[in-house]
Amino acid sequence: MDSTSPKLKTKTVGIIGAGIAGLSCAKTLAQAGYIVEVFDKGRNLSGRMATRRNDFSEFDHGAQYFTTTDPDFKKEAAGWIGVGVAQLWSPRISVLGDPGPVKATTSHAKRFANWVSANIAQLRSPNTTNVERFVGVPKMTTPAALMARGLSVNLNTTIGSVFIRPQSYPRWSLKSKENGVIKGSFNIVIAAIPAPQAVELFKEVSPALTTIAQDIKMSGSWAVMLNFNEKIDLKFDAAFVNKGPLRWIARNSSKPERGGHEAWVLHATSEWSESHIDASAEEAAQLLIKEFLALGGSPPDQYQAHLWRYAEATPPLDMTFAWDKENNLGMCADWLNQGKVEGAWLSGRRLAENIIQSLSDRDPLKNYYSV
Ligand SMILES: Cc1cc2nc3c(=O)[nH]c(=O)nc-3n(C[C@H](O)[C@H](O)[C@H](O)COP(=O)(O)OP(=O)(O)OC[C@H]3O[C@@H](n4cnc5c(N)ncnc54)[C@H](O)[C@@H]3O)c2cc1C
Known part of the structure; x- marks a missing residue:
């Protein structure tokens, strides 16, 4: 003692x-x-683990979902589900693009590359079917x-x-x-x-x-929230994107208890976000929306970008x-x-x-x- x-x-x-x-x-x-x-x-x-309400809709612009492996956390999550502040989310998930080889130039980049290599199988072909994904309801902040x-x-x-x-x-x-x-x-x-x-x-x-x-080292992450007056024609609700500036796109409105409004969230990779850390929100939004269109998305009716300055440790301990x-x-x-x-x-x-x-x-x- x-x-x-x-x-x-x-x-x-x-x-x-x-x-x-x-x-x-x-x-x-x-x-x-x-x-x-x-x-x-x-x-x-x-x-x-956030949700932002703006003039057009409500978006989970930070953590997208959570998974449970530890018995104590499973128990906690079961309690959240039991009282109605969390639910299972079962989106139709796609994996788009191939990340290619991981390059390392500085010592931090080497550490990062080692971490990515260790997770490469998951990054290249994330388990899109057998993972249970949970979300807060009606928003991420309720747990x-x-x-x-x-x-x-x-x-x-x-x-x-x-x-x-x-x-x-x-x-x-x-x-x-x-x-x-x-x-x-x-x-x-x-x-x-x-x-x-x-x-x-x-x-x-x-x-x-x-x-x-x-x-x-904690890297930033740009998030862009897209609002549509009508449903858009993408055959998935979420996608891991393994090539280019985006790493994740999701139909926010496919989550339980989000209402019917067509709303999407785009997340940029940590590398792209770090290299655009001084960009204006408008500039980041325009560049990432262009990437979304290249993936088959439609031009949004309204949008808003947010920079998470310390989004994730690359790598965590x-x-x-x-x-x-x-x-x-x-x-x-x-x-x-x-x-x-x-x-x-x-x-x-x-x-x-x-x-x-x-x-x-x-x-x-x-x-x-x-x-
Ligand atoms: C874009 C993005 C996507 C993500 N996607 C996922 C995902 O899909 N699944 C998943 O499991 N995780 C995801 N995460 C990670 C997840 O959000 C975090 O791991 C988790 O929420 C971190 O919780 P925390 O309590 O450690 O830190 P935080 O949630 O960052 O909490 C820290 C709090 O401290 C406050 N604070 C900071 N400094 C001070 C100060 N000086 N004084 C007072 N208050 C202060 C902040 O306002 C904040 O509320 C994502 C994160 C981001 C940013």
């Missing part, structure tokens, strides 16, 4: 990030009696809303620094860009946010966590979570656990479980990464 644990009488935890990882961690800790407060800079919770029920979640609150106030107890204080120093303080602070943002928060207070996060036991600071997120919604949820859950156990007389962290 680490030397700071006996002091943790009030067990207050500040969690930065109300995405799937942060909420999964928060819920598990709250159920174990911790006093948890969650902060998110967004207007809505759920992070990259997060369910997890957040009963928790104290502060939206529109961008945490800019984590610091120690002299002679304060509990030890950690947070400062937000909108409201200054947050009232109250915390024994434990957890960053459940993309790696570059975690570096900004922990660089002054946890060299160990900073070292882990600063090694991660399989560390599950990171815990700085000297300082009671932690990180959980998809980039620590293989990317994706399931990885994020498990990262938060496992970090919480190990915090709970670390305050007992056992030493459960020894099998996990702790610094």
